[in-house]
Each structure stands twice: as C-alpha cells, then as structure tokens.
Amino acid sequence: MSKDISSERNLTSIELGPQAKGFVSFFSKDPSLNRVIKDFRYGYIRASSFFKKKIPKVKLTLVYSREEMNNLLGYKTASWFVGYAGSSSKIFMLSPSVFDRESNHSKRDFRKVLCHEICHLFIRQIHNSYEPVWLEEGLAYCVAGQESRLKNSNPIFNNPEVIFLIDTRNRWNKTIGSQPDVPYALAFLLVDFLIRRYDKDRVIKLLMSLEGRYNKKTFCQKFKELYGKDIKLILKEFFSRQNEQKGGENYVSRTQSNI
Numbered sequence: 001m002s003k004d005i006s007s008e009r010n011l012t013s014i015e016l017g018p019q020a021k022g023f024v025s026f027f028s029k030d031p032s033l034n035r036v037i038k039d040f041r042y043g044y045i046r047a048s049s050f051f052k053k054k055i056p057k058v059k060l061t062l063v064y065s066r067e068e069m070n071n072l073l074g075y076k077t078a079s080w081f082v083g084y085a086g087s088s089s090k091i092f093m094l095s096p097s098v099f100d101r102e103s104n105h106s107k108r109d110f111r112k113v114l115c116h117e118i119c120h121l122f123i124r125q126i127h128n129s130y131e132p133v134w135l136e137e138g139l140a141y142c143v144a145g146q147e148s149r150l151k152n153s154n155p156i157f158n159n160p161e162v163i164f165l166i167d168t169r170n171r172w173n174k175t176i177g178s179q180p181d182v183p184y185a186l187a188f189l190l191v192d193f194l195i196r197r198y199d200k201d202r203v204i205k206l207l208m209s210l211e212g213r214y215n216k217k218t219f220c221q222k223f224k225e226l227y228g229k230d231i232k233l234i235l236k237e238f239f240s241r242q243n244e245q246k247g248g249e250n251y252v253s254r255t256q257s258n259i
C-alpha cells in the first residue's frame with residue numbers, strides 16, 4: 001500500500017450480535033476491509049459462544065507496517081508477531097493487506113489470529129490477569145483452532161515442572177525468545193487435553209477460581225479442588241499420551257467438536 005493514504009484513518013462500526021458492537025480503525029483505501037469485518041464477526045461469535053459471555057464493545061485497529069507495530073509496543077517485535085490484545089477491549093493487528101509482507105505468516109492466518117486475540121479479551125473478563133500464560137495462550141489457541149503452528153515443532157515432554165517454566169510472563173518471554181513454537185505447542189496441547197479429557201467449563205472455572213492473581217501454590221490447590229487430582233498426576237497422563245503419539249506431528253485435535 002502506498003504511503004500517501006497513511007494519514008487517512010477511518011472508523012467503521014459493525015454489529016457483532018445482540019448488545020455487542022465492533023469498531024475497526026483502518027486506512028481508507030484498505031482493500032481488505034470487507035474480509036476483516038467478516039473475520040471479526042466470525043472470531044467474536046466463536047469466542048462468545050465458547051466463553052458464554054459478551055463484550056459490548058471491541059475495537060480493532062489495523063496496523064500497516066512492522067515499524068508501526070514496534071512503535072505501538074515500544075520494542076522490536078519478531079517476524080511472527082502479528083497482533084496483540086491491549087487493555088480496554090482493544091486489539092491491534094497487521095491488516096491482511098500487509099500480513100504476509102510484514103510477517104512470516106500467510107494471509108490465511110489472519111482469521112485465526114484475530115479470533116485468538118479476541119479470546120484474550122474474553123479471558124481477561126473472566127480472569128483479570130495474564131498468568132498462568134500457558135493456560136491463557138493454550139485456551140486462545142484451542143478456541144481459535146490454531147493447531148497448524150505445531151507443524152513446525154515436534155515437542156516431546158516429560159518434565160513435570162515444564163509448565164512452571166512457562167507460567168509467569170517473565171518465564172514465558174524467556175522461553176519464547178529462543179524457541180517460540182515449543183511453549184505455544186505445549187500450551188495448546190495441554191489445554192486441548194484438559195478440554196477433551198474433562199470439559200471446557202472446568203477450564204473456565206479454573207480461570208475464575210484464580211481471582212485475577214497467579215501464584216504457583218494457589219494455582220496447584222485450585223487445580224486439585226476442581227480436577228480431584230494433583231496437577232502432576234494429570235501432567236503425567238498428558239505426557240504419556242502425548243509422547244505415545246510422538247509429539248505434536250501426529251496429534252489430532254478434537255477441540256473443535258467441543259466448542
């Protein structure tokens with residue numbers, strides 16, 4: 001897209017359902033606007049039906065370059081980074097019109113990534129915190145149906161402490177810096193396992209029980225109360241099933257049918 005349109009930002013509003021409105025801030029000549037609106041509605045409805053909640057207003061700001069994204073975040077973002085959910089129900093995402101040029105994603109990923117970011121907003125309504133990160137990211141991944149990212153990694157897990165290496169923001173960021181696919185894969189596979197083996201409502205109840213705070217000890221207690229077992233036993237079961245299937249490559253998600 002040419003630079004001369006950069007100053008012409010428009011705002012459009014769309015119906016996302018009863019008592020729910022979306023707003024899109026975009027460059028006036030963005031050819032992908034209709035698609036964005038469709039994907040926005042799709043992502044919102046999908047997340048809303050999973051979490052059985054509504055968010056009355058969601059604002060999506062389309063971003064048109066890596067530089068603009070870096071300026072918004074205040075640091076240099078990696079090439080896989082295409083969007084984020086900010087505070088106050090705001091999402092910032094690369095427009096589909098620049099998606100494959102400004103990132104290493106295919107344009108086709110836009111819909112799922114947008115749904116993923118919308119999920120973060122819903123999760124924040126339930127649990128006003130971003131920790132444990134594996135639970136939040138795994139859930140957003142599951143609801144958005146983003147299992148395709150696993151094609152790039154083949155994780156074999158056996159360390160029962162592994163989820164405590166990706167629970168706080170600091171620890172998650174440290175891991176993700178060197179190997180971004182592995183923590184996402186583990187987060188997705190574990191949450192998908194919890195949903196299939198138990199049910200989605202229990203995962204939502206777990207988030208609610210944390211009351212917007214995270215610490216390892218309380219988390220393990222709440223987990224045991226809800227699942228009737230120590231988290232380490234459930235992890236053991238998860239690892240043995242997962243490793244039987246030789247990691248993520250052969251993994252078949254059934255999350256879709258549980259939504």
Ligand SMILES: [Zn+2]
Nearest residue numbers: 116120137140
């Ligand atoms: Zn996320």
